[in-house]
Amino acid sequence: MLSRVAERMFWIGRYMERVESTALLLRVNTNLALDLPNSKHVWGSLIDITGDKDSFHETYQLENEQNVVKFLTGGETSSIRTALKNARENARTSREIMPREAWEKINKLHHFVENNLKTPLKREGRDAFLGEVIGRCHEFTGYLTGCMSVTQAFNFMKLGRKLERADMTTRILDIGCYNLNDPKHTELADYELLLWTSLLMSVSGYQMYRQHVDDHVNGEDVADFLLRDEHFPRSVDFCLDEVSECCEHLPLSDEPQRATNLAQRRIKNSNVIDLFSSGELHWFIDEVQLDLARIHHQVETTWFTYRNDSVTE
Template identity: 40%
Template structure:
């Protein structure tokens, strides 16, 4: 397989996953703000913190208001992490490799991009946002399912697999990092009744609430939620599941020694702690270590299998 094709498939998968994840966090944040009292509601800035695009946001906006943040995350093409930008990039990557993906997947992706663009003004309103984001989430899931169910499971699929789970591990760690720090301070004992709402929102950002209840069979609270999202081996959006999936995909590729070493270090970092024992500062350091490992794994994948960057053409638009 040509290295350029492998790179395009990898980024196609990352951008589709990114669009879905961004739609999820906007939807869940809107619901969270309705559940928490006005004085302790986190507002909209945490969503920009999750994407790591604060500097770019502040270049164009003076405050982190709902309208500004929602527009920035859904439809601002100056933001490479917005839903519309992700769909534009996914569509362009798919267009250049149409011989390698099912025609139906290309058509569905094109239709989803057109919907996202044409319905953008409605999707950024309070009344139209829920239906708009729900359509985008379902559309990206359909594309991912179609690719998994109809592509040849050859090396091209292996790079699709790598892109999906690297992006997913990245977003899961970002959501945990920001949400665990920016909702309710640990010392606010008088607000403890709202702690459950905080952690339910973290789970719902990753569509993990029902899976958590089935698996853990304890009430929603900090320690078990952290363990579930970091280390559960059977939940598809946990960091552990993503890392295991990355190792499985890497094992099928040639010249994989360096990437497997990096993935092994990442897994050892993940398994070397008990998340429930980490205070907030230790949790942040742990997440930072995981983020470094995720970035190193991307760099190793790019260095091993993708063509050398040519000027500004290299696709290095990973978040943050």
């Protein structure tokens, strides 16, 4: 497969996952905001998750609901619309690789989002809109899983999706730590249960957590669940196992595989409960994020950047 096309597949995976996770994040936090006396922190923290605070403040001053929703749905950088546009652009330029219907799903979703964002998204219609976006992302992924041969193209797309997912899970968890440990936000402590619950819901993990963790919802267990659970598809550990599996099916994968193993070891050998109680979890998550960036870098240099040391027939 062409290196350039492999790269596009990888980014389609990343961007489509970003569309879904951004929609999920907004949906859950819209609900959460209704339960909190002062929802200021909630909206601000969503901007932190994107890691794109600077560009937010280029356009907006206040980190309030209206601005944050605008930024994350239709903004120029970290929004659903932009991620989708990028996914579509990558898909459009590699249509000959994907099943036609998969491209059609991206294209239709793009038109749906563009149409719905022509006028500002009101609170009443927001949930339905976001629900539709999430559902269509699942359709796309489901279509690929059900109808696309598990070839290199498929594995590159999956690789992108899993890396993005692991990354998003660490970001969401990090925001939880930050909000609840920061002394400025002491008033939020009363709502701890609510916050951790909504955090779980942001990764669609509440029900699974309840089934697999005996204790009630609490920070250290949630952190452990999101980082180390072996069965939950959005836990970092689970995603990394899948990244590793994708690498196994791809040629010349030594370096990406090595970087993935390093990250897996860090997660598997960690004691999240200790890290949580000593307040070091945030630093740990930082390390994991660096690991993920390293994997991404290895994927790029191994497969996407031109190499001329081997000739095949």
